[in-house]
Amino acid sequence: MKTALSALGQRTAPPAISWLIKYALSRPKLISLAAGFTDNATLPVEISRKLLDEILRTPKTGQPALQYGTTAGEEKLRQLTASHLQKLDGGHDSAHAPEHTIITGGSQQFLYMTLEALCDQGDIMLVEDPTYFVFLSILQSRGIKSRGVKLERDGINLAHLEKLLERLKKSGELRRVKALYLVTYFQNPTGATTTLAKKRAALKLLKKYERAAGHPIYLLEDAAYRELFFAPVAAVCDRRSSAHGRRSQTATTETPPTALTLPGAKARVIYAGTYSKPFATGVRVGFGILPEPVYTAVLRIKGNHDFGTANLLQHLLARALASGDYDQQVAKARKNYARKAAVMRRALAEHFPACVEIWEAGGGLYFWARLPKGISSGVNSKIFQAALKNDVLYVPGELCYADDSSRRKPDNEMRISFGNASEENIRVGIARLGAVLKRFA
Amino acid sequence: MKTALSALGQRTAPPAISWLIKYALSRPKLISLAAGFTDNATLPVEISRKLLDEILRTPKTGQPALQYGTTAGEEKLRQLTASHLQKLDGGHDSAHAPEHTIITGGSQQFLYMTLEALCDQGDIMLVEDPTYFVFLSILQSRGIKSRGVKLERDGINLAHLEKLLERLKKSGELRRVKALYLVTYFQNPTGATTTLAKKRAALKLLKKYERAAGHPIYLLEDAAYRELFFAPVAAVCDRRSSAHGRRSQTATTETPPTALTLPGAKARVIYAGTYSKPFATGVRVGFGILPEPVYTAVLRIKGNHDFGTANLLQHLLARALASGDYDQQVAKARKNYARKAAVMRRALAEHFPACVEIWEAGGGLYFWARLPKGISSGVNSKIFQAALKNDVLYVPGELCYADDSSRRKPDNEMRISFGNASEENIRVGIARLGAVLKRFA
Numbered sequence: 001m002k003t004a005l006s007a008l009g010q011r012t013a014p015p016a017i018s019w020l021i022k023y024a025l026s027r028p029k030l031i032s033l034a035a036g037f038t039d040n041a042t043l044p045v046e047i048s049r050k051l052l053d054e055i056l057r058t059p060k061t062g063q064p065a066l067q068y069g070t071t072a073g074e075e076k077l078r079q080l081t082a083s084h085l086q087k088l089d090g091g092h093d094s095a096h097a098p099e100h101t102i103i104t105g106g107s108q109q110f111l112y113m114t115l116e117a118l119c120d121q122g123d124i125m126l127v128e129d130p131t132y133f134v135f136l137s138i139l140q141s142r143g144i145k146s147r148g149v150k151l152e153r154d155g156i157n158l159a160h161l162e163k164l165l166e167r168l169k170k171s172g173e174l175r176r177v178k179a180l181y182l183v184t185y186f187q188n189p190t191g192a193t194t195t196l197a198k199k200r201a202a203l204k205l206l207k208k209y210e211r212a213a214g215h216p217i218y219l220l221e222d223a224a225y226r227e228l229f230f231a232p233v234a235a236v237c238d239r240r241s242s243a244h245g246r247r248s249q250t251a252t253t254e255t256p257p258t259a260l261t262l263p264g265a266k267a268r269v270i271y272a273g274t275y276s277k278p279f280a281t282g283v284r285v286g287f288g289i290l291p292e293p294v295y296t297a298v299l300r301i302k303g304n305h306d307f308g309t310a311n312l313l314q315h316l317l318a319r320a321l322a323s324g325d326y327d328q329q330v331a332k333a334r335k336n337y338a339r340k341a342a343v344m345r346r347a348l349a350e351h352f353p354a355c356v357e358i359w360e361a362g363g364g365l366y367f368w369a370r371l372p373k374g375i376s377s378g379v380n381s382k383i384f385q386a387a388l389k390n391d392v393l394y395v396p397g398e399l400c401y402a403d404d405s406s407r408r409k410p411d412n413e414m415r416i417s418f419g420n421a422s423e424e425n426i427r428v429g430i431a432r433l434g435a436v437l438k439r440f441a
Numbered sequence: 442m443k444t445a446l447s448a449l450g451q452r453t454a455p456p457a458i459s460w461l462i463k464y465a466l467s468r469p470k471l472i473s474l475a476a477g478f479t480d481n482a483t484l485p486v487e488i489s490r491k492l493l494d495e496i497l498r499t500p501k502t503g504q505p506a507l508q509y510g511t512t513a514g515e516e517k518l519r520q521l522t523a524s525h526l527q528k529l530d531g532g533h534d535s536a537h538a539p540e541h542t543i544i545t546g547g548s549q550q551f552l553y554m555t556l557e558a559l560c561d562q563g564d565i566m567l568v569e570d571p572t573y574f575v576f577l578s579i580l581q582s583r584g585i586k587s588r589g590v591k592l593e594r595d596g597i598n599l600a601h602l603e604k605l606l607e608r609l610k611k612s613g614e615l616r617r618v619k620a621l622y623l624v625t626y627f628q629n630p631t632g633a634t635t636t637l638a639k640k641r642a643a644l645k646l647l648k649k650y651e652r653a654a655g656h657p658i659y660l661l662e663d664a665a666y667r668e669l670f671f672a673p674v675a676a677v678c679d680r681r682s683s684a685h686g687r688r689s690q691t692a693t694t695e696t697p698p699t700a701l702t703l704p705g706a707k708a709r710v711i712y713a714g715t716y717s718k719p720f721a722t723g724v725r726v727g728f729g730i731l732p733e734p735v736y737t738a739v740l741r742i743k744g745n746h747d748f749g750t751a752n753l754l755q756h757l758l759a760r761a762l763a764s765g766d767y768d769q770q771v772a773k774a775r776k777n778y779a780r781k782a783a784v785m786r787r788a789l790a791e792h793f794p795a796c797v798e799i800w801e802a803g804g805g806l807y808f809w810a811r812l813p814k815g816i817s818s819g820v821n822s823k824i825f826q827a828a829l830k831n832d833v834l835y836v837p838g839e840l841c842y843a844d845d846s847s848r849r850k851p852d853n854e855m856r857i858s859f860g861n862a863s864e865e866n867i868r869v870g871i872a873r874l875g876a877v878l879k880r881f882a
Contacts, residue, residue, distance in 0.1 A: 004619050004656040009558035009738040012745070015512070041500075043507040048753075049497035053490060062486035066723035068478055071456070105546055109747045117450035138745045178445050215445040282507035282752035297450040303459070304579045305746075306550045311723035312489075313751055 012141040016133045016399045024393055031429035034393040036188065036365060037420035038281050042336045044320075044329045048280065051319045055312075065315035071303045073103025073287070074311065077318040081287055084321060085273070088226070089257040096260060100295050102302060103309050107224055107274035107286030110298075112138055113305065114220065114270060114288065117297035118178045119144045126164065126180040128156055130400035130413070132188045132222065135181060139402070146402035149180070153359060155194030156182065158201050165209045179218040179270070180206055185226040185255055189400045189415035190368040191361025196256040203262055203269070218294070220270045221259045227278040227330050229255050229363030230338030255363070260289065267291050275317050278330045285309060285317050337365070340418040343426050351434025353441055365419035368397070371412040375441050378411035383440050392432040453582040457574045457840045465834055472870035475834040477629065477806060478861035479722050483777045485761075485770045489721065492760045496753075506756035512744045514544025514728070515752065518759040522728055525762060526714070529667070530698040537701060541736050543743060544750050548665055548715035548727030551739075553579055554746065555661065555711060555729065558738040559619045560585045567605065567621040569597055571841035571854070573629045573663065576622060580843070587843035590621070594800060596635030597623065599642050606650045620659040620711070621647060626667040626696055630841045630856035631809040632802025637697040644703055644710070659735070661711045662700045668719040668771050670696050670804030671779030696804070701730065708732050716758050719771045726750060726758050778806070781859040784867050792875025794882055806860035809838070812853040816882050819852035824881050833873040 003010060017034065024032045056062040072078070078098035085096045104110040119125065121143035127135070129148025139146050147164055150157035161180070168174045180202060184194040199219070206217040259269045274286035290298060302308070320326040341360075344367060348358055352369070359368035369377075377383045378398045387394065397413025416433075418426055444451060458475065465473045497503040513519065519539035526537045545551040560566065562584035568576070570589025580587050588605055591598040602621070609615040621643060625635040640660070647658040700710045715727035731739060743749070761767035782801075785808060789799055793810070800809035810818075818824045819839045828835065838854025857874075859867055 001651065002656045003734060004559060004659065005734060005738055006557065006559055006561045006564070006619075008561075009735070009742075012738060012741040014741055015744045015748070018512075018744070037509055040504045040508060043504050045497050045500055045503035045507060048507060049494060049503070052493045052497070056486050056490035056493070059482075059486055062490070063481045063484050064723075066484040066486060066489060066721040067481060068722040071459075105747045105751070108745075112746050116447065118445060118447055120447045120449075123447070134745065134748065141742065141745050178447075210442065215443045218445065280507040280753075281509040282505075282756075284747060284749075284751040293444060293446060294450070297446055297453060300453040300455060301450075301582065303456045304453070304549075304575065304582050305553050306546045306725060307456070307575065308725075310546070310725040310751060310754055312721075313753065315723075 008141060008143070011143065013137070015137055017395060020393060020395065023388070027391060030391045030393055031421060031425045031432070032393045033416045033418070033421055033426070033429050033433070034395045035420050036417060038277060038365070039333070039336055039340070039419060042333045043280050043282075044325070047320065047325045047329055048283070048316065051316055051323070051325060055315050055319060065312045067311060069308050069311040069314065071308045072299055073101070073309060074314045074318060077103055077314050077321075078287075080318055080321040081273070085258070085260070088255070089261050096289065100291065101287055101289050102295070102299055103314055104286045104288060104302065105306070105309050106276050106284040107222065107272040107288070108134065109305070110272050110286050110288040111135060111222065113298045113301045114272070114290070114294070115139070115142060115144065116301050117294055118218070122176060123178050124168070124173060124176045126161070126177060127402050128182060128187065129402065129404070130189055130397060131181065131402065132183050133400050135222075136400075136402055145176070146404060148402045148404045148407065151187070151190060151192055153192050155184070155192065155198035156202065158198060158205065161202060162205055165205060169209060169212045174209060174213045175215070177213055177217055179220045181220045181222065183222045183224065184258070185223050186228060186361045186364025186366070188225065188364065189366055189395065189397065191359050191364055191366050193255065193362065199256075199259040200262050203259060203264060207264065207268065216268060218268055218270050219259055220272065222272045223258060224272070224274050224277055225364035226255060226273070228334060228337060228365070230334040230341065270294060278333060279317065279320065279326060283313050283316060285313050337363070337418070340423060340426060341367075343423045344416070344418045344430060347427050347430035351431045353434070353438050355441060356437060365417050367416045367418070369414045369416055371437070371441055373412055376411045377414050381411070383436055386436045386440065387433055390432045390436060392429045394433065449582060449584070452584065454578070456578055458836060461834060461836065464829070468832060471832045471834055472862060472866045472873070473834045474857045474859070474862055474867070474870050474874070475836045476861050477858060479718060479806070480774070480777055480781070480860060483774045484721050484723075485766070488761065488766045488770055489724070489757065492757055492764070492766060496756050496760060506753045508752060510749050510752040510755065512749045513740055514542070514750060515755045515759060518544055518755050518762075519728075521759055521762040522714070526699070526701070529696070530702050537730065541732065542728055542730050543736070543740055544755055545727045545729060545743065546747070546750050547717050547725040548663065548713040548729070549575065550746070551713050551727050551729040552576060552663065554739045554742045555713070555731070555735070556580070556583060556585065557742050558735055559659070563617060564619050565609070565614060565617045567602070567618060568843050569623060569628065570843065570845070571630055571838060572622065572843065573624050574841050576663075577841075577843055586617070587845060589843045589845045589848065592628070592631060592633055594633050596625070596633065596639035597643065599639060599646065602643060603646055606646060610650060610653045615650060615654045616656070618654055618658055620661045622661045622663065624663045624665065625699070626664050627669060627802045627805025627807070629666065629805065630807055630836065630838065632800050632805055632807050634696065634803065637702075640697075640700040641703050644700060644705060648705065648709065657709060659709055659711050660700055661713065663713045664699060665713070665715050665718055666805035667696060667714070669775060669778060669806070671775040671782065711735060719774060720758065720761065720767060724754050724757060726754050778804070778859070781864060781867060782808075784864045785857070785859045785871060788868050788871035792872045794875070794879050796882060797878060806858050808857045808859070810855045810857055812878070812882055814853055817852045818855050822852070824877055827877045827881065828874055831873045831877060833870045835874065
């Protein structure tokens with residue numbers, strides 16, 4: 001007898017790092033620099049307690065929080081989200097409209113539904129090379145193809161994007177291209193931040209190829225880590241910086257505005273944001289802003305998924321934003337991550353061999369380490385195995401590359417997270433990893 | 442220029458009752474007997490406040506609640522769910538295994554993911570005729586066909602199910618049939634409860650046709666309203682009961698066990714449950730229990746949707762279940778709905794013409810009213826329009842029927858909810874509706 005599973009049900013692969021996490025749990029002494037978890041110590045336990053107590057103190061505020069809401073999400077939270085984004089974007093008059101905003105179960109759910117709304121099996125997404133691996137998992141599950149665009153420290157390589165679009169046009173595949181997916185702030189996994197100039201140029205390039213595609217090509221901007229900046233964002237860094245020469249970067253003073261602020265954005269930019277990473281990952285509230293007709297399609301899909309994100313969480317976030325507790329919490333988280341990133345930076349300088357190139361982020365949760373070409377840090381490599389034996393875990397960079405047969409997947413990189421590990425564990429973990437690298441690199 | 446939307450994105454229709462809800466909001470004096478909302482007054486405001494305060498009082502319990510969890514859901518909540526179901530099922534040793542349980546964003550998300558895992562476009566789901574309309578929306582969106590099985594007051598008509606399976610076998614379509622979907626307790630929309638005998642017989646019938654299908658055919662049991670029983674469940678009711686002769690039903694003393702307790706269930710029954718309806722609809726926590734290989738497929742899909750339901754909500758439910766607060770809350774809700782159902786029963790007896798057949802549920806949130814054949818209560822009917830003009834809203838029964846060209850959709854029925862309306866509004870609403878019916882029926 002055959003399986004009753006659908007093609008999707010049969011095809012969907014296990015998550016790239018589920019076995020990593022299982023492995024981590026089975027070795028109690030293992031130091032995980034792999035997980036994208038946030039820091040336990042800074043979670044807003046007291047703030048959440050206070051705000052929930054306020055919400056549930058009276059039936060007047062408590063009952064609506066415990067009742068169904070609307071599919072798009074709480075009106076008040078959508079309004080607060082719009083003004084919050086406007087503030088982050090420096091007051092730009094832009095496409096931040098509550099009526100094009102949808103509240104979702106983390107931004108992950110938003111990404112999933114957006115791909116459902118846009119892509120048929122066989123369609124093509126353009127992605128950064130490397131990119132967020134759970135996004136790649138959605139593509140894999142849904143039979144959506146992907147093409148990688150070279151990533152630099154200030155965003156994608158525009159010449160490569162243009163060459164790619166031109167090639168897709170010539171091969172007749174451009175009509176299958178639906179969007180370019182960019183993780184624009186302290187990217188997972190590299191920590192790279194995309195400049196506004198690059199967003200502008202990318203949007204323009206996509207527009208240029210729309211006629212040949214026969215339909216709009218969207219810029220899908222994922223800003224998950226946006227608020228977790230803790231240092232001035234490193235500006236254009238085309239030159240390589242080694243583990244021992246990382247401090248000479250020029251810097252700007254704030255994160256760049258979103259693509260929503262660009263001309264033409266209202267029709268072509270889809271923005272994915274979240275409150276989970278900056279506030280609390282156990283409070284899964286994300287959001288998306290979309291132009292029509294994608295907004296209506298995603299809203300209808302959301303109606304079928306769950307007809308609305310849990311109201312209690314939405315009321316908690318709305319109150320946190322309105323009271324200022326949210327800003328206070330994010331400021332605290334930033335300070336904490338800045339300290340932990342500094343600990344990691346120092347440990348890397350001390351323990352990693354000079355041949356390893358480090359991409360040091362000005363925010364987010366990750367450092368990106370590149371070994372010299374030809375030395376593998378992949379899942380089956382000696383380095384990864386030796387690291388495990390020495391009780392330290394990282395995410396092999398190869399897991400973050402799309403399945404794109406037009407290039408070989410680089411396997412000489414590592415995502416190293418300082419999000420969840422303690423300062424002590426960061427120091428010990430990096431020392432262990434450094435010792436392994438010195439042995440093999 | 443064409444749209445960039447996927448086939449799914451283009452196809453997905455607006456939710457069946459979104460315009461009803463909008464309509465309701467635009468007429469402040471309108472009494473809605475349409476919404477499936479639960480009762481505001483019984484929502485567990487005080488209990489939630491107490492439990493959340495306990496959880497967030499110390500970092501030790503607060504931090505895990507505000508951190509990411511696992512994709513399958515909190516181990517403790519899955520264990521409590523298993524023992525809770527075992528208790529409801531009268532201690533049966535059964536397929537209630539935490540390792541086959543997944544916690545989801547309401548049972549709606551679980552239904553969505555299960556359909557993703559099982560059905561390709563063009564596949565067939567067997568459904569009750571009528572059935573839960575948001576389930577039909579998922580089918581519509583995903584291009585899944587449906588065939589209706591006649592519904593009686595104690596569950597589907599088994600002879601009809603067999604005839605249908607036989608017909609599908611002969612037409613060669615049986616290989617597209619993946620599951621039979623039954624809302625087994627106080628069904629939405631009819632209030633019907635399926636007997637265990639019917640579940641057993643249905644499971645056996647499905648099994649019988651598997652060889653011809655070439656793959657397993659699952660029984661998907663949706664028990665959303667299971668815990669909201671407030672009266673002994675009406676037993677076999679093949680005879681019609683009119684609005685004026687509703688009180689002579691024989692009754693059993695508790696809800697029937699789930700299909701999970703049946704022989705063969707471990708391999709073929711998929712169970713959808715929820716804590717949202719009985720506890721709080723603003724706390725969206727549902728769950729599913731599935732056999733392999735569907736469990737693994739759904740788990741991977743959940744990984745792509747959101748890699749886990751908000752932990753804070755899961756911790757709240759786990760604590761409510763463990764402390765007994767959950768049981769206490771459900772008992773309170775039952776009492777309240779029993780009272781409101783009684784108010785509606787009396788109002789119906791007083792105001793509805795005798796020709797209207799009422800299916801009175803022993804639980805859930807709905808009564809089902811059937812007008813004599815030939816009298817339409819559908820969306821475009823004089824009755825529905827007159828009801829709106831008189832500021833009372835119900836759900837036209839035709840919205841709850843699958844698109845199945847082998848029969849005409851009945852349009853002479855109404856779903857009338859006592860869930861959200863106040864007792865006074867139930868009385869006034871039913872009086873208004875009765876006056877309309879007397880005019881047209």
